[in-house]
Amino acid sequence: MDWRDAAACRTEDPELFFPLGDDGLSRRQIDQARAVCHRCPVLNACASWAVVNAEYDGVWGGMTAAERRVLRLRRLADGPRR
Ligand code: SF4
Numbered sequence: 001m002d003w004r005d006a007a008a009c010r011t012e013d014p015e016l017f018f019p020l021g022d023d024g025l026s027r028r029q030i031d032q033a034r035a036v037c038h039r040c041p042v043l044n045a046c047a048s049w050a051v052v053n054a055e056y057d058g059v060w061g062g063m064t065a066a067e068r069r070v071l072r073l074r075r076l077a078d079g080p081r082r
Pocket residue numbers: 004007008009010017036037038040041042043044046047059060061062
């Protein structure tokens with residue numbers, strides 16, 4: 001079974017996870033998307049996938065694209081894992 005099969009967002013409107021920005025009215029949409037993510041049984045798998053694959057848009061794993069970018073840069077700065 002793929003982790004996507006258990007995703008809480010499977011029954012949500014996909015548009016919810018793709019806000020137009022990071023502030024203003026988009027902030028409310030992001031919070032609603034995060035609420036779905038935070039009850040999702042595959043949050044960690046989703047977040048890892050989105051960071052590793054540099055998913056550049058949308059809320060994945062409870063994080064915005066900007067938040068994932070910061071995490072990805074930190075991981076790159078830390079160097080390869082052993
Ligand atoms: S963490 Fe969020 S975006 Fe990822 S599968 Fe779950 S509900 Fe969907």
